Amino acid sequence: MSSSTSEVDLLIIGAGPAGLMAAAWASSCKLNARIIDEKDARVRTGQADGLHCRTLEIMDSFGSPSIAHEILGQACVIKEISSWAWYEDCIERSESIRSGEEDLLGSRYPQVSLCQGSVEQAFLNFLERDGDSIRIERNLTPLRLHVDQAQVGDHHAYPVEVHVQQLRDDELASPDQISDSKMTAVEIVRAKYVLGTDGAHSWTRKALGLRMEGDRTNKHFAVMDLIPLSDFPDIRISCVIHSLSGSIMTLPREGGLVRFYVQLGESSITGRDFDRSTVSADDIIKIARKIMHPYTLDYDHCDWFSVYTVGQRLAEIFSHHDRVFLAGDAVHTHSPTMGAGMNVSMQDSYNLVWKIVTAIRTGNRSILATYNTERLAVAKELMVKDRAMSDFYCDGPSVNSKSYQKFREDFRDFVSGVAVQYSPTILTSPVEKDPPEHKDIQQPHRQKISSMPSLATNLVLGQRIPSYLVTNHFTAEVVHLHSALKSTGHWRILLFPGTFSGRYVFERYCDLGQRLEAPNSFVRTCTPISAPIDSIIEVLTIHTDDRNDFDALSLPNIFHPWRADKGHQYWRIFAKDNDQGEDVYKAFGIYERIGCAVVVRPDQHVAYIGDLWDLESLGRFFENILALKNDERDRKGVNV
Known part of the structure; x- marks a missing residue:
């Protein structure tokens, strides 16, 4: 061929x-x-x-x-989870738990x-x-x-x-x-x-x-999507059910469907006496009925079912x-x-x-x-x-089945995804300089950069940055911070200067901007020569002043880059939001009179927390990752 x-x-x-x-x-x-x-x-x-x-x-x-x-x-939407446990001769509701993922670490979903x-x-x-x-x-x-x-x-x-x-x-x-x-x-x-x-x-x-590597147990479950016909009061609420006949987890779905996970029982250690191909939808329902006693369960429509063996x-x-x-x-x-x-x-x-x-x-x-x-x-x-x-x-049935909320707390943050924390690497600076035995042998020329988490006590290095409301300085629109952190491949430097009410702070911040956009700045050396200055690294400002107290366009161009075809980038300067009752400085644990710089990776995880004015350390962090070879510096464009 x-x-x-x-x-x-x-x-x-x-x-x-x-x-x-x-x-x-x-x-x-x-x-x-x-x-x-x-x-x-x-x-x-x-x-x-x-x-x-x-x-x-x-x-x-x-x-x-x-x-x-x-x-x-x-x-x-899963708003509530009900826990049902075995009491004497039937199942009874033991707890109703608010799901509450939208409240976790500045999430909104x-x-x-x-x-x-x-x-x-x-x-x-x-x-x-x-x-x-x-x-x-x-x-x-x-x-x-x-x-x-x-x-x-x-x-x-x-x-x-x-x-x-x-x-x-x-x-x-x-x-x-x-x-x-x-x-x-x-x-x-x-x-x-x-x-x-x-x-x-x-x-x-x-x-x-x-x-x-891992193991498969001799425990088997069925998973089934059906429109249930039942007098079970929590049929449209996510449930965990434990009875003497086994366990069920339910999850309400779109279109009237409910997902059932039904414990089928155990086979021998070899599993040879269990043939999943012989299990029918009616077999699953019969077992589910026993578990849900005294409530009824039937179905007219089954969208899909399967059988799996527990293992990791x-x-x-x-x-x-x-x-x-x-x-x-x-x-x-x-x-x-x-x-x-x-x-x-x-x-x-x-x-x-x-x-x-x-x-x-x-x-x-x-x-x-x-x-x-x-x-x-x-x-x-x-x-x-x-x-x-x-x-x-x-x-x-166990102590945990009657105290599900306490049991759930041990894994809720991890499962939600907001608590995932990446350990220090070239992409996430450590709190302190690595001891000698942890030196990067493969990259000995790279300098280790240390973060200062005390400047933003509620941010966690390696975790995704939480999202709180801020106010766009130019449009007055109240938006979530994550709206400025889209998945475009850009790195972001979030600068928190506090107030500009003192002329000294405003002038010093202008000087900071001029240093960032200077020809020898790390922002330039990490960007192809002919590409816009914000092609790789975007600089965002979040201040604490009233929006009408100063002219934001008088700040250096890097804070609101100009493009001939689009004008100024009006989506880079924000005021902390007060109208909605949120204060991003307080939420992040940033002291207004000191401020700080926070680097956010393209995947929204916090990579570095440092002194607002320390561009040397900030530059070393970026050049370890983004410094371009000569042939890449000369490119006429960049795909980000």
Whole structure:
């Protein structure tokens, strides 16, 4: 058979939620990328269905209208969780708990439920709106993957070679079952980077020879989407139910559906006496009825059901030579009872793709190692918490089942996503200088930069920055801070100067701006010569004055950059908001008379907290990451 050859910066294998999140990043950053999938269409029924507040924040950061806006227009909001426990001879409600994710660490989104297919469609609609965007290439099957190790260190090279082939009809099969009669010619895709988001049976992971470590238990659950016919009073509220006959978790869904997770029981240690293929929807309902006694349960419509075995498995590493990466179920699988799988999977690829963009743009590939460091740690914590949650459902009535709120507090912040904290790396400065034994051996020339968290006591290095209301200085519009931190690939410096009421502070801040836009400033050295000054690093000001007390346009240009085709960038200067009762300075623990500088990564995580006037330390931090090689400095444009 004949073959053709193509080149691409990023090849994404798998078009589930994690792959689509990667495609959204690639599209926003105008990266030369492709996404392929063996399936002929998106998911229609079943699969994952829970979305937590951090995931919605991320979705909101892409485009306008945002993906989150479309999701919220369809989803079922989870406002309350009811805990039902066994008392004498039946189940009774033991607690009603407010979900409250929108109150966590400056978030503004609730927990919602929506079928995976609709989530995928929201991403597809975003990609469709994005003009010259990425389109999914379906029925395309990967056959071979090869990494040229001699070229992995050359940032101009395309060292990863993937052979792909397309089905001639809609029949799907695994690569080893596809006959030549169903295939077209082989295409050889040469890529700078490859991301495998192709699920628990990942072809990419197997092609790399990576193994999943972990265990499968002898405990089995059914998951079922149905329109229930029931007299159970909390049928439209998320519930955890424990009885002597087993456990159930429910999640209300769109269109009158309810998701049921039903404990089926245990098999022998070998599992040979349990055949999931023999379990029917009626079998699941019969067991659910016993658990929910004395309440009735029936159904007329079942949208989807499946059976799974409880277990947790984790890959030993998430990357190969920092050229081929894995995300989502391709590297971590667990039970669905915590509702974290789709969220963590999307957050994996959200963590990665902007780093690939930065590595391509700057030639600094050292930042790519942080993906494995940061996301492997999250996955390990996920395994621990999922095991605890699985035990909670499998162990039957217990103290925890009657005190669910207290039990839930141990994992709520993590599952919501807002408490994920990345450890110090080149991308996140430590609080103190590393001791000698922690020196970066691979990058000995890089200077370690220390943060000063005492200047913003309520911000946590490595966590995503919370979002509070601020007032646009020029338009008087009250907006969430996150609205200025869109997923475009930009780094942001948030400057908190306090008040400009004293002439000395205003003049000193003007001097700071002039130093930032000077030819030898790190902002310039990290930006291609002919590109706008805010192409890589955006500078935002958040002050405490009344908006009419001073002329913001008299500040240096870097605080409100001018573009001939767009005029001033009026979305870079804000006043702390008082009309709505919020004070971002107080929320962040910043003393107005001292102020500070906060660096926010492209993924909204806090990277550095320092003295407002210390541009030397700030510059060293950025130059460690973004300093361009000479050939990159001379480029005429930049894709961010």
